[in-house]
Amino acid sequence: MEELLGRIIAGKVTDENEQDYFVQVDGTTFRLDKAEIEKPLKLGSVFKGFAYENEGHDLQMTRNAPQVQVDHYGFGTVVRTQRTLGVFVNIGLPNKDVVVSLDDLPDMMELWPQQGDRLLIALREDAKQRLWGVLADGEVYQAIAQPAKKHMQNANVIATAYQLKLVGTRVMTDHYELGFIHPSERETEPRLGEELHARVIGVREDGTLNLSLRPRTYEAIDDDAAMLYAALQHSEDGHLDFSDKSDPEAIKAYFGISKGQFKRAIGHLLKDRQITQHDGQLWLVSAEAKTDTPSTED
Numbered sequence: 001m002e003e004l005l006g007r008i009i010a011g012k013v014t015d016e017n018e019q020d021y022f023v024q025v026d027g028t029t030f031r032l033d034k035a036e037i038e039k040p041l042k043l044g045s046v047f048k049g050f051a052y053e054n055e056g057h058d059l060q061m062t063r064n065a066p067q068v069q070v071d072h073y074g075f076g077t078v079v080r081t082q083r084t085l086g087v088f089v090n091i092g093l094p095n096k097d098v099v100v101s102l103d104d105l106p107d108m109m110e111l112w113p114q115q116g117d118r119l120l121i122a123l124r125e126d127a128k129q130r131l132w133g134v135l136a137d138g139e140v141y142q143a144i145a146q147p148a149k150k151h152m153q154n155a156n157v158i159a160t161a162y163q164l165k166l167v168g169t170r171v172m173t174d175h176y177e178l179g180f181i182h183p184s185e186r187e188t189e190p191r192l193g194e195e196l197h198a199r200v201i202g203v204r205e206d207g208t209l210n211l212s213l214r215p216r217t218y219e220a221i222d223d224d225a226a227m228l229y230a231a232l233q234h235s236e237d238g239h240l241d242f243s244d245k246s247d248p249e250a251i252k253a254y255f256g257i258s259k260g261q262f263k264r265a266i267g268h269l270l271k272d273r274q275i276t277q278h279d280g281q282l283w284l285v286s287a288e289a290k291t292d293t294p295s296t297e298d
Contacts, residue, residue, distance in 0.1 A: 146175060
């Protein structure tokens, strides 16, 4: 059965029952589900299809060949993980998921792909005729990559993490541009295969992208301002003992943001007449007072 599994091969239809045809290739018999066949096959005819071993350990052929094959790379979706084995990937077969070995995954299990993540893989057949998923390396990504355009500066992109390094995360966008995320441009390290919503902060001369997972400044202001406003709403009498002169460490401990972010959030809410600031405190503006000019005394 050498060099049969994980490939498109041709064989002779030798038998059938109510549910299956049986196709023989070099003395090895594969079953073929009749539900796939629109017109009946004749005994002795030649059938070409993708060969594999299904979850029941039966040899099977299918006319619906997946993109992922031996020496052919394609994206598959992670369906589950098994700590002692690796991750199971759906490549489009009806009754077979392919395992990417834990030996090929990050040392830290929290960086393993999770259900729904995508991996670019090919297949390999081991000495026991078992099919395994093989992760694409950097050369494969380079081979299929498209150069980024200069007009992509500041654009939003969706990308998949394919290489995790101490120096940063390498990704490929949905349009096949290659990108890099420096550790300073993320809050946490992405998982292998994780789909990321990023923004372009640089287009390099070699056609690759520098990306950030951090929000734009105005987006961060909106989020921080919303958080500050909610804190005031939940305070006992609509005020907090903070101002733009408060200690940075006290601000960080209470709100979890830097003093710079805090001051921008205050400015945003003052401009929108949501709050006032006086006597070293922040106050909610009552609904009746929102048409008045807010106080901005320090």
